[in-house]
Amino acid sequence: MDLDFLLIQKMRMGDDTAIDAFVEKYYPKILQYCRLHIRDYGYAEDLTQETFVKFFRSLSDYRQYGKVANYLYVIAGNVCKDFYKKVQEIPIEENSEGASDHREQINTRIAIETAINSLPTELKETAILFFLQEVKLKEIACILGIGLSLVKYRIKKARELLQAALSEEEKK
């Protein structure tokens, strides 16, 4: 029995501290996931909030078959897709954190985000989950509803393309 199971049972009983702990635990991962789809930080925060709100609306009907994080990724993915449908073009703010970040950090962030966004859509989704969210191969297959061999192929392909894109970025 994992800790999330107990956390979910407590949340169902209306335990406020369990809800706090749950959101605190998964907020950074979901924010990062949304941010890699919607590069605007403000929008990504809105979509992260929407993901959690949708999760808690369906909490009483939720049946835990796999990891709860995977379920959150599925919701976040749908929220991002809905957002894409509403807004076709989003203004990109590449450095919305302000001037306090170090130059190297900013460069790395821009390089990674640019490289990820340069990937084809199906590779991008797999790459975000594997490289940046550290989700296991089997779980990615489950989230995306594809076979394990296809996930492995996409990761291999994404790795090659990311490597090429990052090398290109370094040369500049």
Add this chain to the structure above:
Amino acid sequence: MKSIDRKVSQYINDSKESVNRDRVRDTILASKNAFSLHENEQTINYFEFLYQQSQYIQKQWWFFQGGLLIFLWLVLEYSDSSLYVQRCMGLTAPLFGLLILPETWKNRKYASMEIEGAALYTLRQIYSARILLFALVDLLFLSVFWFTAAKTGILSGSSFIVNFFLPFIVTCCIIFRSMCSRLINSEYLTLLICMCWESIWMMIIYNERFYQAVNQVVWIGLLILAILYLLYCIYRSQKYCDKIWEVNSEWN
């Protein structure tokens, strides 16, 4: 390859630091509001709760109970329906009751009370719903059986009550009393006690002199006593369920 892994891990570390605390607090608040709003909308009535609980009960046992009654009806229909055959019908009554034993003991056997204790509903609500469901289905089965048997003239009402309903109620008393007992920890022990009861009942119906000596009024009196004791067992299992099944009472 190292370049990717290094940059990705640096990116992940940087992202962790850049979470806006105010937005996290807003998200927590919005999540709590969404949950409480949905819970208020989702309040279910008692019939919906019963239906929900019925989803967790394995229906195969009701199927076997129905099959047993059909078998009994066929025996009565195609035999001479003598009083002796009607009397022997009582031997299947404990078996009819025993068929609900695996379902009533399931939660205790697999120690799932801890999980149910943490569920949205109390143990008392869950068990009362399940007992009510078993009672309703068995009542329906027995009513249909009685009505069909009486309609075809193979079984009288008094014979059904004395020879089938009484041993069935006593079996239910054994099942529920053992289920709410701290001393009896195994459904197999309950099964053994029911078998003993079956043997006693067999001795009663095979002892012609004793059986004939017992007046109809005495049988009815025994039946009333058995029903009252069964109600007491159910009341006890409801009142002391937390203590008997050692679930933290604060959860309920």
